[in-house]
Structures are given as structure tokens and as C-alpha cells.
Amino acid sequence: DAGITQSPRYKITETGRQVTLMCHQTWSHSYMFWYRQDLGHGLRLIYYSAAADITDKGEVPDGYVVSRSKTENFPLTLESATRSQTSVYFCASNEPGGRYEQYFGPGTRLTVT
Amino acid sequence: AQKVTQAQTEISVVEKEDVTLDCVYETRDTTYYLFWYKQPPSGELVFLIRRNSFDEQNEISGRYSWNFQKSTSSFNFTITASQVVDSAVYFCALSDSGAGSYQLTFGKGTKLSVIP
Numbered sequence: 001d002a003g004i005t006q007s008p009r010y011k012i013t014e015t016g017r018q019v020t021l022m023c024h025q026t027w028s029h030s031y032m033f034w035y036r037q038d039l040g041h042g043l044r045l046i047y048y049s050a051a052a053d054i055t056d057k058g059e060v061p062d063g064y065v066v067s068r069s070k071t072e073n074f075p076l077t078l079e080s081a082t083r084s085q086t087s088v089y090f091c092a093s094n095e096p097g098g099r100y101e102q103y104f105g106p107g108t109r110l111t112v113t
Numbered sequence: 114a115q116k117v118t119q120a121q122t123e124i125s126v127v128e129k130e131d132v133t134l135d136c137v138y139e140t141r142d143t144t145y146y147l148f149w150y151k152q153p154p155s156g157e158l159v160f161l162i163r164r165n166s167f168d169e170q171n172e173i174s175g176r177y178s179w180n181f182q183k184s185t186s187s188f189n190f191t192i193t194a195s196q197v198v199d200s201a202v203y204f205c206a207l208s209d210s211g212a213g214s215y216q217l218t219f220g221k222g223t224k225l226s227v228i229p
Binding site: 031033035040041042043044045048058088090092094100101102103104106107 | 163215
């Protein structure tokens with residue numbers, strides 16, 4: 001199906017474990033983004049990517065790692081999960097120069113115990 | 114630095130009432146984009162509207178209307194004759210072309226509850 005998908009949709013993990021959240025888009029958008037949503041904070045940018053092999057930090061990058069070897073995929077890895085990383089994670093993509101709005105995936109609810 | 118303020122944390126209205134959600138933004142750029150997104154209880158983020166900084170025309174789409182005023186740095190959203198299906202969290206967001214990132218800066222959202 002066309003669009004942007006995230007997996008898993010729900011994940012429970014333990015403190016200290018590594019976990020990877022996947023994001024896949026079928027539009028061939030050049031830009032992709034990872035946000036986290038927390039009560040009282042709205043959505044905050046973790047990392048973004050302007051193209052394959054080009055990534056940069058957002059507002060809250062600490063504790064996260066990203067990669068983008070292919071245009072359509074943008075995985076987010078928590079190298080050693082902490083309870084403070086319990087959140088809902090949204091992936092988004094857009095194509096500046098075309099339509100500037102970002103289109104969001106359905107989100108991944110991550111709980112770190 | 115960019116900033117978006119949605120001063121109303123929660124609003125409750127009775128069905129069929131009109132309601133306005135406020136959004137005030139800060140940016141140093143002269144070219145920027147403003148957005149509204151809706152997040153219903155199911156959790157997905159739904160794009161509603163985009164407005165360019167050089168286009169101050171108000172926009173109406175059905176029961177939804179948006180008032181963009183550069184003089185007051187505001188981009189307010191009005192729902193006319195609200196319905197229960199309008200119950201959601203609404204986010205205002207700002208994007209500029211600074212550093213070419215096109216990242217969105219979100220307000221903290223306004224939770225709208227429409228009571229039957």
C-alpha cells in the first residue's frame with residue numbers, strides 16, 4: 001500500500017535493551033523525520049534526514065541513533081533504552097519544493113519498563 | 114529560534130457551538146509555512162491545512178476556517194457548528210527553510226471535546 005508505515009505499532013522493552021523502530025514510505029520523499037510525542041510537550045523532533053546517507057539531529061537526539069541507507073527506510077534505534085524514552089514515536093516524510101506538509105505514519109507506542 | 118504557542122490546553126463545547134483554537138508563532142524567517150494537524154482519539158496525525166507566509170488570505174473548507182494574521186503572528190482555527198467527530202487534539206505547527214531542514218515545530222496542542 002502507498003503511504004508511510006511504522007513497525008512495530010506497540011513495543012514493550014526493558015531498560016538497557018536495544019530496540020529499533022522501523023519506518024517505510026512509498027512516495028520516494030527525500031525528507032524523513034522522527035518525532036516523539038509526550039504529554040505536555042507536544043511533538044518534538046528527534047532526527048531528520050534530507051536524503052539517503054544524510055541525517056541530522058533535531059531537538060531531542062540524545063539516546064537515539066538513525067541511519068538511512070535507502071530513500072524509503074528510516075529506522076530509529078534506541079541503543080540502551082531508558083524509562084524516559086517511553087513515548088509514542090511518529091515517523092513523517094515530505095518533499096520540500098512540492099508540498100511542504102509532512103505526512104505521518106500511524107505511530108509506535110513504546111514502553112520501557 | 115522557532116516557537117509555537119497554543120495557550121488553550123483544553124476546550125469543551127456543546128455540539129453545534131462555534132469554537133476557535135488559537136495559535137501564535139515566532140520565527141525570524143520571512144518565508145515560512147504554518148500548518149494545522151488533527152489527532153483524533155485513534156492517535157494518527159491528520160494534515161488539515163498549510164499556509165505560506167506570503168499568503169494572508171483566510172481559508173474556508175466546509176465547517177473549518179483559518180485566520181492568518183502576520184501582524185499579530187497568529188494562525189487561528191475556527192470550527193463552525195462543532196460536531197462530536199471534531200473531538201480531537203489539534204496541533205499548530207511552523208516550518209521554515211532555515212538550514213534547509215523543513216522540520217516542523219509544534220505547539221503543545223489543544224484538546225477539543227465536543228459534548229453531545
